[in-house]
Amino acid sequence: MHKFLILLKKEIKELITPQLVIPLIIMVFIFAGIGGLLSKETAETANQQKIWLVDYDNTAISQKVIESLENKNLEVQVFDNEIEKIIDQAQTNNIKFFLAIPQGFAKKINSLERADIIIYNLINNFSFVSSLKTAQVQSVLAIINQDLAIDWAGKIDLSITPQELNNPVIQQEYVVINDRQAKVPLTAVLGFVQQQTTFIPIILFLVIVLASQMVAMAVATEKENKTFETLLSSPISRKLIVFAKLLAAGIVALLFAGFYMIGFNYYLQGISGGQITQSGAGIQEALIALGIEFGITSYILLGLSLFMGILVALAIAMILGIMADSVKSIQAVTTPLMVIILIPYFLIMFLDIQAMSPIIKYLIYIIPFSHPFLAAQKIVTHEYSFIIYGIIYQLIIFLVFVIVAAKIFSSDKVFTLRLGRKK
Amino acid sequence: MEKILEVKNLDKYYGKFQAVKNVSFNIDENEIFALVGPNGAGKSTILKTIATVLSLEHGDIFVAGENLKKQAKKIRKIMSYLPEEAGAYKNLTGNEYLNFMAGLYADNKQEQRAIFEFGQDLSGLKNKLKNKAKTYSKGMTRKLLLARTIMTKPRLAILDEPTSGLDVINSLEIRKVIKNLAAQGMAVLLSSHNMLEIEFLSEKLSIIDQGEIKITGSPQELKNKYNSNNLEEVFINVSGK
Numbered sequence: 235m236h237k238f239l240i241l242l243k244k245e246i247k248e249l250i251t252p253q254l255v256i257p258l259i260i261m262v263f264i265f266a267g268i269g270g271l272l273s274k275e276t277a278e279t280a281n282q283q284k285i286w287l288v289d290y291d292n293t294a295i296s297q298k299v300i301e302s303l304e305n306k307n308l309e310v311q312v313f314d315n316e317i318e319k320i321i322d323q324a325q326t327n328n329i330k331f332f333l334a335i336p337q338g339f340a341k342k343i344n345s346l347e348r349a350d351i352i353i354y355n356l357i358n359n360f361s362f363v364s365s366l367k368t369a370q371v372q373s374v375l376a377i378i379n380q381d382l383a384i385d386w387a388g389k390i391d392l393s394i395t396p397q398e399l400n401n402p403v404i405q406q407e408y409v410v411i412n413d414r415q416a417k418v419p420l421t422a423v424l425g426f427v428q429q430q431t432t433f434i435p436i437i438l439f440l441v442i443v444l445a446s447q448m449v450a451m452a453v454a455t456e457k458e459n460k461t462f463e464t465l466l467s468s469p470i471s472r473k474l475i476v477f478a479k480l481l482a483a484g485i486v487a488l489l490f491a492g493f494y495m496i497g498f499n500y501y502l503q504g505i506s507g508g509q510i511t512q513s514g515a516g517i518q519e520a521l522i523a524l525g526i527e528f529g530i531t532s533y534i535l536l537g538l539s540l541f542m543g544i545l546v547a548l549a550i551a552m553i554l555g556i557m558a559d560s561v562k563s564i565q566a567v568t569t570p571l572m573v574i575i576l577i578p579y580f581l582i583m584f585l586d587i588q589a590m591s592p593i594i595k596y597l598i599y600i601i602p603f604s605h606p607f608l609a610a611q612k613i614v615t616h617e618y619s620f621i622i623y624g625i626i627y628q629l630i631i632f633l634v635f636v637i638v639a640a641k642i643f644s645s646d647k648v649f650t651l652r653l654g655r656k657k
Numbered sequence: 658m659e660k661i662l663e664v665k666n667l668d669k670y671y672g673k674f675q676a677v678k679n680v681s682f683n684i685d686e687n688e689i690f691a692l693v694g695p696n697g698a699g700k701s702t703i704l705k706t707i708a709t710v711l712s713l714e715h716g717d718i719f720v721a722g723e724n725l726k727k728q729a730k731k732i733r734k735i736m737s738y739l740p741e742e743a744g745a746y747k748n749l750t751g752n753e754y755l756n757f758m759a760g761l762y763a764d765n766k767q768e769q770r771a772i773f774e775f776g777q778d779l780s781g782l783k784n785k786l787k788n789k790a791k792t793y794s795k796g797m798t799r800k801l802l803l804a805r806t807i808m809t810k811p812r813l814a815i816l817d818e819p820t821s822g823l824d825v826i827n828s829l830e831i832r833k834v835i836k837n838l839a840a841q842g843m844a845v846l847l848s849s850h851n852m853l854e855i856e857f858l859s860e861k862l863s864i865i866d867q868g869e870i871k872i873t874g875s876p877q878e879l880k881n882k883y884n885s886n887n888l889e890e891v892f893i894n895v896s897g898k
C-alpha cells in the first residue's frame with residue numbers, strides 16, 4: 235500500500251505540468267469572461283429604457299403613442315428633423331433602433347385603417363446579443379398596437395378586449411413525463427432542463443478526451459525515457475504500476491472536470507442572466523410536479539456514470555499508449571478513441587435516440603461512452619435503472635480492458651506491440 | 658568464490674526472430690563483467706532478461722543462487738538495472754527522483770531516507786539536484802541515474818552502455834564510479850560497443866555477435882590468444898569480419 239502511494243504521488247506529479255494547467259486556467263477565465271460579457275450586454279439591452287421616436291405626424295394620435303410608451307416606464311425622446319441627421323445622431327449615441335411615425339398616421343388610424351410605423355435598426359455586429367434587440371423592438375410595437383387596438387375597440391363598440399379578439403382559443407398546455415404531468419408550457423420545461431444538462435456532455439467530452447491523452451502520453455513518455463524499464467526491474471508488481479497510472483489520471487481528470495464545471499457555470503450564469511428568475515417562480519412548482527429536480531441520487535448516478543466513462547477511456551488509452559512508437563505519435567494512436575467518443579456525443583446531443591432504428595440504438599448502447607451522455611438525459615426522466623445498467627456495463631468493459639492492459643504489461647508485448655507498420 | 662550470476666543456455670526471441678542464441682556465462686562476486694559487441698548483437702536483450710524486464714522463456718538464470726523463474730521479486734531487491742539511453746522523469750527534480758526510487762526499494766521511511774541520502778552523495782550533483790531533471794545535460798542525467806542504480810547497494814548492478822553518448826570527461830567520471838563499485842562489494846554486469854574502454858574497465862568479458870557469445874575471458878587472455886594489440890582486433894578475428 236505504501237509503495238502504491240509512492241507510485242501514485244509520482245504519477246500525479248508527472249501529470250500536472252504547466253502545459254496542462256495553464257490552458258485549463260485560461261479556459262476557466264475565458265468561460266467566465268464570455269459569461270460576464272454576455273450578462274453585461276444582456277442587462278444593458280434589457281435596460282435600454284430610452285426610446286427614440288421621430289414624429290412627423292404630430293397629432294393627438296401620435297401623442298397617444300408616445301404616452302402609452304411613457305406609461306410603460308420608457309423614456310421617450312421625440313425628434314422631428316431630417317431622418318439622415320437622426321441616423322447620424324443615433325449612431326454617435328450608440329442607439330440600436332428608433333421608430334418613425336410618418337405623416338398621415340393619425341388619419342389612417344382614425345378611419346380604422348392600418349397605418350405604418352417605420353423602424354430603423356442600426357446594426358454593427360451579428361452576435362447573439364444583437365438578436366435580443368429584436369425582442370425589444372417587438373415589445374415596444376406590442377405596446378403601441380395594444381393601446382391603439384383598445385382605441386379602435388372603443389370606436390366600434392366591442393364587448394371583448396382586442397387580445398380576446400386575436401386569440402379566441404385559449405392554450406392550456408400540459409407536459410407529461412412518464413406517469414407525471416403538469417400544466418406548464420413545453421418551452422419552459424425544455425429551457426430549464428437544457429440549461430441544466432447541456433453543459434454536462436460538453437464537460438464530459440472534454441474530460442474524457444483530456445484524460446485519455448494524458449494517460450497515453452504518460453505511458454509513451456515512460457517508454458521513450460526508459461523510466462518504464464527501470465520501474466519494471468524494481469521490486470514492485472506490474473499490476474501496481476498499471477493501477478497507479480490509471481488512478482492518477484482519473485484523479486487529475488476529475489480535478490480538471492471540476493475546473494471546467496466552475497468555468498462553465500460562470501458562462502451559463504452569464505447567458506441566462508435574469509431570465510431564470512423571470513420564469514422561475516411560476517414553473518418551479520410544475521417542475522417539481524413533473525419530478526424534474528436534480529436530487530442527490532441523480533448527481534451520484536451521473537457522477538458514477540461519468541467516472542466509469544473516464545475509467546474505460548483511460549484503460550483503452552493506456553493500451554494505445556503502449557502501442558505508440560514515441561510521444562510524437564500519441565495523437566495518431568489515440569485518434570480512433572477520440573472518434574469513438576465523438577460519435578455518441580454528437581448523436582445524443584442532436585438526435586432523439588428513442589426514435590432511431592433498433593440496430594442504431596443498440597449500436598449506440600454498445601459504445602461504453604454513450605452511457606454518461608445518456609445518463610445526463612435520463613436523470614431528467616428518472617430512468618435510474620437504465621443508468622445503473624449502463625454503469626454496470628461500463629464497469630464490465632473497464633475490467634476487460636484493465637485485464638488486457640495488465641496482461642500486456644506483464645508480458646514482453648509491452649515492448650513489442652506496435653500500431654501500424656513496424657520500423 | 659560464490660557466483661552472483663549464472664546464465665545458462667539463454668535463448669530469446671522477438672516473435673520469430675531469435676535475438677539471443679544459447680548464451681551462457683557466470684559472474685563472480687565483486688567482479689566487473691562486460692558484454693562487448695556491435696549494435697544489434699543482443700547485449701541489451703540479455704541484460705533486460707536478467708533484469709526481469711523481459712520474460713525468461715528458454716534457459717535458466719540464477720542470481721545469488723536464487724532461480725529467477727521462481728524468485729523474481731526477491732532478486733529484484735538485490736539487483737539494479739540502468740537501461741541504455743535512459744532518462745529521468747521530466748517533471749521531478751533530481752531529489753524527487755532519487756527519493757521516489759528509494760521508496761520503491763526501502764521497507765520503511767528510515768531506510769528510504771538512508772538510501773536517498775546515499776544517492777545524493779553518489780550523484781555528485783549537489784545543488785543541481787533541486788532542479789527539474791528536464792534541465793539536466795546528458796552527462797548530469799547519466800550521473801543521476803547511475804547514482805540511482807547503485808544507491809540501493811545492489812549485489813549485482815546491470816549497466817547497459819553506461820558511457821555511450823557521453824563526452825570524454827563525463828565518460829571518465831562514470832568509469833571511475835564503476836571501478837569503485839567492485840571495491841564496495843558489488844558485482845557489475847555492463848555492456849558496451851566500445852571495445853577499447855572495456856579493456857580498462859572490466860576484469861572479464863564476453864565478445865558477442867549476432868546473438869551468440871564468441872569467446873569469454875580476461876582482456877589479457879583474449880589478446881594473447883589472438884595475438885592482438887587490442888580488443889577491436891580480437892573482435893575482428895573472432896567474428897571473421
Ligand SMILES: Nc1ncnc2c1ncn2[C@@H]1O[C@H](COP(=O)(O)OP(=O)(O)O)[C@@H](O)[C@H]1O
Pocket residue numbers: 649650671674676694695696697698699700701702703
Ligand atoms: N522490441 C523489439 N522488437 C523486435 N526486435 C527487437 C526488439 N528489440 C531489439 N530487437 C532486435 O534484437 C536484436 C538485438 O537487439 P539488442 O539486444 O538491442 O542489441 P544491442 O543491445 O547489442 O545493440 C536486434 O536485431 C534488434 O533489432
Ligand SMILES: [Mg+2]
Pocket residue numbers: 697700701702741817
Ligand atoms: Mg543495446
